[in-house]
Amino acid sequence: MISIHVQILLVILFWALDCQIIPRIEECGLSCSQGIHCKSKPSGGIFNNFCHDAPKSLSSMVLKSMKISTVMKCVQGSPCSLHLNIKGTLNLDENIRGLEICSLSLDTQQSQCTNVRFARKKSKMLNGKKVQVQFNCIEVNVAQHIYVTIKTVPNYCEVKLSQEYYVEDCRNSDVGKHISACSAGKFDYNVDRARKIISVNVSNFPRDQDYYVRLCHKWFTCEDVGSFAVIKGKESLKSVSLKYSQLLPCLCIEAWLAIPDARRIQLCPFENDTKALWDNIVYSPATQTLAWEPACPVLVMVNLCRLMKSNDHCEDIQNSSKNSPEKQVKYSRVDTHPRLCMKFTTKKGSWVKCPFAHGEFPAWKMRTAAVAEQIQVFFTSQTKAQFSVLVCNRTQLASCESVGMHHSVSVGDSVSITMSREMCGSTICIQGWRTDVDYSVPLQICDIHCGFCGQTYSDGNPAKAMTHRMKSVHSVH
Numbered sequence: 001m002i003s004i005h006v007q008i009l010l011v012i013l014f015w016a017l018d019c020q021i022i023p024r025i026e027e028c029g030l031s032c033s034q035g036i037h038c039k040s041k042p043s044g045g046i047f048n049n050f051c052h053d054a055p056k057s058l059s060s061m062v063l064k065s066m067k068i069s070t071v072m073k074c075v076q077g078s079p080c081s082l083h084l085n086i087k088g089t090l091n092l093d094e095n096i097r098g099l100e101i102c103s104l105s106l107d108t109q110q111s112q113c114t115n116v117r118f119a120r121k122k123s124k125m126l127n128g129k130k131v132q133v134q135f136n137c138i139e140v141n142v143a144q145h146i147y148v149t150i151k152t153v154p155n156y157c158e159v160k161l162s163q164e165y166y167v168e169d170c171r172n173s174d175v176g177k178h179i180s181a182c183s184a185g186k187f188d189y190n191v192d193r194a195r196k197i198i199s200v201n202v203s204n205f206p207r208d209q210d211y212y213v214r215l216c217h218k219w220f221t222c223e224d225v226g227s228f229a230v231i232k233g234k235e236s237l238k239s240v241s242l243k244y245s246q247l248l249p250c251l252c253i254e255a256w257l258a259i260p261d262a263r264r265i266q267l268c269p270f271e272n273d274t275k276a277l278w279d280n281i282v283y284s285p286a287t288q289t290l291a292w293e294p295a296c297p298v299l300v301m302v303n304l305c306r307l308m309k310s311n312d313h314c315e316d317i318q319n320s321s322k323n324s325p326e327k328q329v330k331y332s333r334v335d336t337h338p339r340l341c342m343k344f345t346t347k348k349g350s351w352v353k354c355p356f357a358h359g360e361f362p363a364w365k366m367r368t369a370a371v372a373e374q375i376q377v378f379f380t381s382q383t384k385a386q387f388s389v390l391v392c393n394r395t396q397l398a399s400c401e402s403v404g405m406h407h408s409v410s411v412g413d414s415v416s417i418t419m420s421r422e423m424c425g426s427t428i429c430i431q432g433w434r435t436d437v438d439y440s441v442p443l444q445i446c447d448i449h450c451g452f453c454g455q456t457y458s459d460g461n462p463a464k465a466m467t468h469r470m471k472s473v474h475s476v477h
Contacts, residue, residue: 022072022174028083028137030116036092036131037119042112043100054156055095062096063150063161065089070167071136072178080178082167084138084148092118094127098153103138106145106164106220107266112138115153142179143169143266170265187213187255187265193247200253201239202231209233210258215242218250218268219297225251230258247273250296274298274351278344281355283336288437290334290355292342293327300346302329306441307339307354314343314352317439333438336361340441364411366432368445377407377430378414385411386436391419394427394446403428408435 032038054060066088074080086101098117105111116135140146143166150161170176170186187202200213211231216222229240244251252268281292292302302322305314317340322329334340341354356363362382369376379387389407392400403423409415417430429446 022070022082022168022172023085025071025073025083025136026075028073030135030137031133032118033132034129036129038098038116038133039119040114040116040135040137043102043115049155051151051155051157054159055093058093058095058156058159059091060158062091062093062152062159063088066133066150066161068148068163068165070140072174074178079180082140082142082175082179083136084140084146084165085134085136086138086148086150087132087134089130089132092127092129092131095154095156096152099133100151100153100155101135101138102149102151103140104147104149105141106147107222109220114138117153140167141264142175143167169267187253187267189253189267189269191247196244198227198242198244198253199239200229200242200255202255203238205233205257211238211255212258213240213242213253213255215244216252216254217248217296218252218266222252222254222266246276246295248276248296249274249298272348274346274348278342278351278353281342281353283334283355283361285361288333288336290331290342290439292329298346299323300344303343303345304331304334304439305341305343305352307341307352307357309339314341316343317441320439331439335434335437335440337363337441337443339443340439364434366430366443366445368430373419375417375419375430376414377409377417377432379409379411379432381411383411384436385434387411387432388435389415389417389430389432391417391423392429392431392444394429394444400429400431400442400444 030038030040066086069085069087071083071085072080073083084103090096090099096118098115100113100115102111102113114135114137116133118131146165146167148161148163148165152159168175170179176186186204187200189201190199191197192199198215202211202213205211210233213229213231215225215227217225225244227242227244229242231238231240242253247270249271250268251270251273252266254264254266256264277294277296277298278292280295281290283290290304294300300323304317304320306317307314320331336356338354338357338359340356341352344351344353364379364381364385364387366387367378367380369378375391377389379385387409389409390402391404392402394400404417407415407417427446429444431442431444433442434440
């Protein structure tokens with residue numbers, strides 16, 4: 001539960017963001033300080049794509065101070081518009097002739113680039129000077145998701161600033177009041193989770209115009225998911241119901257006036273509904289491949305892990321960590337043991353899914369039998385498999401350090417391990433795992449008691465205990 005103090009802080013934070021005043025400009029332009037003359041012109045962003053090695057005198061942090069914000073251009077008699085404001089202090093170097101500023105809309109994939117050039121004076125006169133550069137002529141839309149890159153001219157490798165930027169939406173009081181795309185229509189919604197329906201009510205849009213509403217999944221663009229409706233401007237009822245299959249963090253409601261090039265209002269209110277993201281796990285028996293495909297873009301670390309019976313903790317399997325910037329994570333040659341799971345970790349927490357837990361795939365078992373000073377280890381499996389066995393000392397819950405040799409064994413066979421007095425005890429385990437796959441769950445049978453351990457006779461001679469035949473059998477699966 002979130003404490004009352006945290007809730008109050010969050011309310012204050014969101015209120016502050018909504019009430020944030022956006023600076024006004026009457027015209028866009030480019031300015032450079034220190035009396036340095038600079039000029040700008042549109043650029044295709046093509047010729048500056050190829051980079052060169054930076055001179056040793058040029059710091060890779062030269063663009064670090066450049067900041068991105070939003071300004072609002074308002075001219076009397078015309079509607080206001082939003083523009084990117086790029087501003088910062090640049091330490092001039094004789095090797096820098098200018099900057100190239102590019103913005104890519106991640107909603108529409110449209111890009112625009114501008115070349116900023118410094119006046120060609122004697123390069124030594126500019127060298128070391130600090131100049132403040134400000135450029136605000138890139139027009140943007142409400143709630144637009146933008147990728148901004150700033151490069152030097154010439155383009156020096158690794159001397160670049162890249163940043164994702166979200167333009168304020170209609171919930172910002174300043175934007176909602178002065179930008180026509182917001183005043184053209186507003187909507188609220190209600191979710192019926194039992195029926196999987198989102199009801200959308202639209203208000204404040206021209207009566208003679210139709211209004212489009214749809215659900216979409218937001219990747220680089222907002223991909224249609226089939227739920228689409230038209231609200232007729234002449235109709236009195238201004239609400240529609242849209243069906244969804246899953247509530248996902250990238251599920252958005254998008255609405256816009258039915259006019260050419262209308263700006264779209266987009267609301268993505270389900271960012272905390274991450275549970276369904278981890279469901280799409282598929283296993284192919286033919287290739288022994290385990291794959292997960294996210295339904296939404298998400299920054300996540302994926303691991304294979306071993307589910308511990310004692311406390312439901314899932315211990316990471318070595319060398320199985322993968323980041324998920326792409327649409328699919330794959331693991332080849334995977335053991336189908338019920339305790340082999342996938343762990344998903346984001347900034348908001350961790351989730352564990354065990355695709356083989358329901359017994360749909362054959363599992364293998366390991367059992368041991370103690371006879372005198374030897375431990376016999378057996379493996380059973382419905383499929384052909386190879387295993388490795390060792391004796392280990394469990395120093396922690398999931399850490400077991402080898403204290404003997406590895407032994408190889410096949411299904412149906414057994415291996416005998418000779419145990420010395422020093423190898424017996426409550427922390428000693430027999431550990432086994434599959435060796436014919438790349439990712440296997442190591443199983444352990446612990447608290448091993450050899451025939452001579454803890455067995456004494458009236459004369460106190462432990463040697464007699466070595467011939468004592470124990471009848472205990474342990475198994476694990």
